[in-house]
């Protein structure tokens with residue numbers, strides 16, 4: 001099994017990523033740290049607790065992290081995810097509570113407590129907690145096996161501005177710190193997630209599983225897709241964050257290459273842009289594996305099969 005920590009701002013697509021991982025015997029989910037992003041921190045934490053309860057996995061600890069970006073005001077996305085961040089299904093209020101430790105300290109202590117080179121960070125939101133953890137405890141950077149993130153865009157541009165993807169846009173300084181840290185990074189950006197679309201048939205396949213998790217996922221995706229379907233005029237909306245889980249479970253369904261990525265933090269027009277040297281024109285050191293494409297049928301088949309294993 002591979003030991004992983006999720007850092008996340010759930011979010012319907014975060015939810016599917018986490019649920020699929022909790023259903024996967026190949027992964028040992030050591031815990032979940034939450035960050036402000038799609039919605040404020042109190043709601044992302046509450047939603048993470050709802051998810052571990054839905055999965056019957058209250059053994060997985062949830063720790064609330066940063067309630068705002070390192071140096072900027074928080075930008076949220078209720079227009080996509082609804083007022084709760086997890087609009088769609090009718091999930092009960094959580095009966096459990098988050099752990100006392102700050103999310104960044106949870107990351108630090110967990111990585112230090114495990115054998116070096118065995119823990120992978122899976123990030124589904126702004127990188128605030130991770131940047132804080134790396135700043136407080138630089139020793140954990142080389143102890144990590146790697147970091148697999150959803151964020152950024154190159155060929156597909158941005159989704160919150162023409163230049164920037166939401167997670168990087170919200171806390172570009174944090175993203176810049178992470179990309180300069182030296183940790184081995186794999187990026188699942190809009191370039192690949194724009195191809196993973198939750199069509200009506202794919203949503204119905206979750207619902208037809210008949211279990212509580214399958215019905216909840218179908219309700220989440222039905223809610224979250226309405227905004228993007230209108231925006232893009234595509235059949236089905238992009239399903240972003242589960243690409244991270246799919247990548248760690250079955251990397252062969254994806255293709256990409258090693259590149260240099262720098263994060264724009266200065267310009268107001270291109271704030272949070274991932275400047276990807278895909279064609280190697282700068283000679284700057286490669287610091288990330290950039291995934292450019294993936295097999296969407298294989299992706300949805302994997303997610304559906306995994307969600308089907310849950311209560």
Ligand code: BDR
Pocket residue numbers: 011012013014038077080124125150159165166167240241
């Ligand atoms: C990312 O932004 C959030 O709204 C989603 O949860 C995903 O992590 C996509 O740009």
Ligand code: CA
Pocket residue numbers: 008009010011013014038124125241
């Ligand atoms: Ca997210």
